Amino acid sequence: MLLAFRDAIRLTTKKVTYEEGCQDPNPDTLKLLKELSLKRRAIEESLNRRSTIKESVAGEMGEVNYQDQQRLEQYIPLLMHLLAYTDSHPKPSPILCWMCGLKLKWSSSMTSSCCLKIGGPKFYHIYSFRFELGMSFFLYGAVLRERGFATLSTGELVESATLFRKAAGVFSYLAEKVLPPLKYLLPDESPVEATSSLSSLMRIICLADAQAVTIKRAEEKENSPLLLSKLHYGISQILDEATCIMNAKPGELRHLSAAVKGLVSTCKVLHELRSQRSLAEELRGNEKIGIAILVLRHATANLKKVKTPKNEPYTSIFNEEVKDASEMLKKFEHENDFVWQQKIPTAHLLPSLQGKSIVTSIPYEPQKLEGPELSMFE
Template structure:
């Protein structure tokens, strides 16, 4: 940790207080990024002026620290080159890990740290962090306010441009050969262009929703391609200066570019077809499909986006070919004869970064530093004023752990920012209830599973979808509703003790349900994945976020206690992203354990140490081309075998009334009958219990249901 008042001598109380404030401001940023703060969420909201989003809070802290830091540097610069300043700066041991470096993934002892004894290195990394969090904030609000999202992306672009042009060139002369990619000007220039491309992707998303003509959409998407090509050129330059660039970051850039090139060609083909140029339109689509399949990414969540767009283009091509065969009979030109969009309407320029000069003008000068240097030149090192000495801390070698992995956009706002959904993993509202009435073990440790009914004891509401439809914010592309209990009203929901959320996406963290539910039960105990923090914090006041392996105890009104332990579920994003959750629910006397995870996605090594009597899991696979949405069948059998399950309760994930283009692309594989057959070979004593929605299903240690 950098302690400025520990290393820099202050000759007056004002300067000392400024140094202490810098240390304090930096410390809270470090604690926020590394999640080491002991401050409660409520206090954090209060300290940030009511901001509930973690991203907003970090941005607020950076806005408080950066003006102080730049003002301090401007005062130090007035001293010209001074050996004491050089020594004090070196003693700070400013160390950062890199979010863009491959060493982040492969350094065996944890993140690799870079120490550069220059205060502008600190400014550069802090501004890079600020740009990253602006970008993260853009992704958070994209489903609610696309205009605001595009603005955040452009502001991030402005920060990176400011870094590339004003800050980083001034420290290139003092950088060691081993340096993080973030301090290379061409890397920041590339990031600026990527953020502009993402802003334009949001604009293209809005344009498509408004029914903009294909010719303009083609140009918008092609503008994204050109921005990303220019970004790749900058990264090619920076790769010569830093050979440690993350391959995942480079793959993201390549996938982002390839997908928007496909979208551009798709819209260009539509425009050509409407103008009677069917042969040219067909040629554009054929070569577009050939090219994009060569760029298919490795990451499964990105494959999903590619697969959907490829299917859309393939179907469009099939229609065009059929129409040309029957009506137009136009020749298909060669690749060299095909057109490309020629206009590039980029969506606005970079927003200028925050004007730190405004903030700096209101801060006190660090005049005491200059005086301390002058005095110290005449005396032995180190020399502290009486006041500084009284506040001086013993020198320590602490390295800051300011580490923010590069946040690839999540799928619903992601490689293709025009697709704001994740998948069709539809889970009906489930209440898993602990019947804790009675004194016997069998009564206390019985699970009563239902959709809407509560029996008593401890009731746990899981991933509820009870209000409105499920549409992931793209009702024009996908919308689904339950086949059963369509007229259910939230007022009919019995009281429950705990709300359990497995994932942060709409099919598990359904805001149409959770918003009114939070008004009905604002103080209910909530246990959730940390991935849903930004969604749940504004709604509920009593939320416990569990990482896989962590557990929490929930107490019923009658005093019985149930243990809930989080397990690792699917990773819905890049490989290093935090997994979503599954849960083990242990009955009060430990006689029964229930396991629930809605995708049949699990960590074999983790679950190999656990046991569960009851397993609630999908058994029928839900598939999109090139991507498995929900696993089942043999995966569900292996899950039951791994946990030594006695009872398996199948989930009917796909049993929905759905409409839209995506609904037509989703297919099912397997049946409950085929699952039973597979299970009988591997785990013949296990019993499959098929629930009826709304009808309680009681399972106790003595259950002998077949």
């Protein structure tokens, strides 16, 4: 992974004032709602500022991501506290009227129709605090993933892998604990970020990112090409699960943008190719250049069947990898003609790729909020 795909972070939202329209006389309730509004306002303003910051300004964007992480870590526990109360109590009409009046609206960055939207983002409005919590959690996971990219650019490989693993844990918690009850409230037209399937998909993408960082560490340590081959194919195997999710949940993900689908399929092929190139290097080092050539010929022949999305940020990276593989094959064939003169084995002797996955999610632990119990409209 680690390809230039950053759509998940491009969420926006509308202003919300929680205490507005709330007629609850309980001072503790009013205090919590005002604090929620304050914490959310900081997130709203930050999301609006993001559009003015160029992604190339790594230092500035890195600071924004760190601050957003802190803001979300303060906002989410408060929101969970409110949701826990409203979920565990019957909803009299004052609460329902108040919830409907809040107009919790979020845009989508990974829904196909929204990616083509002209004239500003489309906003979705669902009458549920769980929708607000789900979108906030999705943003939190995306922010952690962005911080993973930022620390990677400064060479902090261990911290980068940790952030990707934490992001995977957030998306896992979101898919398993937060979003399932929301499924029955979603209208036909709703953002894909509000589905458990996309969160499960994002968990896998983050794990693939984390494994890609471990490969960079292995390269720095000059580990064997055989280990690199296994780690690269491990990413391809991780992404097999992503493909299974997209095939198993076509309904939930029917509006998923083509860019996301293309990312998964392209990365799967890309890391399989890198695995084959590393395996060929290992074979050549063991004086088995004939088998190495067989591996590369098989790899380049398969690439001709692959259709990659056009005009995506990662397309040029993939095309460069294809070019490098072709040049590597020509180099090995030339070397074999003039030095080794080994016979190229038949296809049935093609060695199978072996995968190795060494990353896992870091589980998200909900923060317990200390404070007075709510008694809204009682």
